[in-house]
Amino acid sequence: MKILANDGLDPSGIEALTQKGFEVITTKVPQNLLTQFINEHGIRTLLVRSATQVKRDVIDACPTLEIIGRGGVGMDNIDVEYARSKNIHVINTPSASSESVAELVFAHLFSGARFLHDSNRKMPVLGDTVFAKLKKSYQEGIELRGKTIGIIGMGRIGQEVARIALGLGMRVIAADSNIGKATIKVKFYNNQFINVDIETEPLEGVLKHADFITLHVPAQKNGHMIGAAEFSQMKDGVAVINCSRGGVINESDLIAALNSGKVVFAGLDVFLNEPTPAKEILTHPKISLTPHTGASTLEAQDRIGLSLAEQICSILQIH
Template identity: 85%
Template sequence: MKILANDGLDQSGIDALTQKGFEVITTKVPQEFLVDYINENKIRTLLVRSATQVRKDIIDNCPSLGIIGRGGVGMDNIDVDYARSKGIHVINTPSASSASVAELVFAHLFSGARFLEDANRKMPQVGDTEFASLKKAYAGGIELRGKTIGIIGMGRIGQEVARIALGLGMRVIAADNNVGRASIKVKFYNNQFINVDIETEPLQDVLKHSDFITLHVPAQKDGYIIGKKELEVMKDGVAVVNCSRGGVIDEEALIEALDSGKVRFAGLDVFINEPTPSKAILNHPKISLTPHTGASTLEAQDRIGLSLADQIASILQIH
């Protein structure tokens, strides 16, 4: 039973699958050759991340496929409903990377709040000759404690963001059409914890009252979640972070808001034109940037691999 992990798989997942009798192939097969490779090697399970597209052509032309797995949460690169209509199991790992993505949100927030994205660009260039002027330029940092964070999308990742925010002493408000109330358990190092219930609010209210806004929503088919109109509703000096999917924020409107000072800073892990983001986004001094690495921690990859292995074994009834 052969498994093709076309976008890679953590060693723990490979080991778990190998122990159950699977042959795991981690060769990166180009998209245009994928159908031929799957058929020639009689691949039973195809595992992907975000790079490989699993569309109707693969589903229709690869009769050996019984399972398609996505290492991560979003499955917008897979024709899920069509695959399932053909009797193919489609699985993902919705909780494995939540903590890692949430921590990246705060990496962007701290970076922007203390000008780290710009300081890291300029210190190597002129830090030895313009130290005093840089110190003055970055003197207006802000604290997160006591501020209001608005979370758009209160799924697993949104709730993990809420836990960290509450631990930092932030006020948390949230918008989600599918979640009315979220009960957040905040754990501390000595096994103590507190429970905080968060009632979701209309999106407009969250936009109006937040000092920081973070998005945790799926890819959008019809328009942006945050466009020019939504930006105008926000507080002056708001900060916006997107570690969900490219295309949920209008990047042109965001740049305009950054340039005008309406938005203090932004943090982006995802982009409209991945893997070739616009130069205007990449070169903007008020944007903290990462190349879609929300789930890219050793711990998350370990959990993803083990979760996929367990699900595949369960589907095929292998113990």
């Protein structure tokens, strides 16, 4: 029983599968050689993350495939319905990385609020010559406590963002066309907790009232969700974070909003043209950047590996 983990798999997942008798192959096979490799090695399960594409051509060319697994939430790189129409099981790990992505949202928020993204670039070059000038340029930092965060998309990750925000003393508002109310359980170190009900509202209200806006929505079939029209509805000096999918924000309109001062800073973990983001995005002084690392924590990868292993064993009825 051979499994190809083409974009890698945490050792916890490999160990769990190996103990059940699977052979886990972690060789990184180039996209153009993928079907050949799968057929030559009799691969029954293909595990991917965001790099490997599993579209109709791969599905049609690989009759041995029984399971396609995505280590993460979004499955934009897999033709899910087509695979299922061919009686191939398609699985993912929707809850394994929620905490990691949510924490990265706040890493970007803290970075922008205190100019860390810019000072980390300039201090190594100018810190020993114009220290006082740099200090003065960063003296208008802001606190998150007491501010309003607008969450667009109140699924698992959006709710985890809300949990952290409430713990920081922020006001939380949210928009989601599929969820009317979410009950957020905020836990404290001594096993105490409070439940906070958040009623979602129309997108326009969130855009108008939020000091910070973070997006947690799937890729948009008909273009972007946030563009010039949406930026115009936001507060002056708003900050925008995108750790969901590239293309959800119109990047050209974001640049224009940053340059005009409408948006004071942005945090981006995902980009329109991954893995080659636009240079004007990468070099903009008001953008905090990470290379699609929302789920890239040791804890999340451990949970992803174990979740995939459990699902595979369940599907194949291996105990």
